[in-house]
Amino acid sequence: MKVAVQRPAPGGGRSVTVADVPLGLAHSDADVIEFLRRAGLENAEDLVLGDSPDIEWRGAPAHEYGAI
Incomplete structure (x- = not known):
């Protein structure tokens, strides 16, 4: 399973995808x-x-999600 965590969005959070299928916007490792x-x-x-x-x-870098 190839996972990509995109750069932080301007408002905070990072888009998470698996094989280019969006899973959601993450604001934390959890x-x-x-x-x-x-x-x-x-x-x-x-x-x-x-x-x-x-x-x-x-x-x-890993674990950085931008402004919340």
Whole structure:
């Protein structure tokens, strides 16, 4: 499962996609994990998001979500 977390939006949050299918706008790591769980990734809560080779953080470092 190839996951992309896009650059932070101007108002905060990052779009999360799997295989170019949008899952939602994440405002935290917990949101990313929930989107992945809903997409069918077993044990999503066990992922180390910043270190996973299956997650590409685009436009900003891992764990940064912009203004809330």
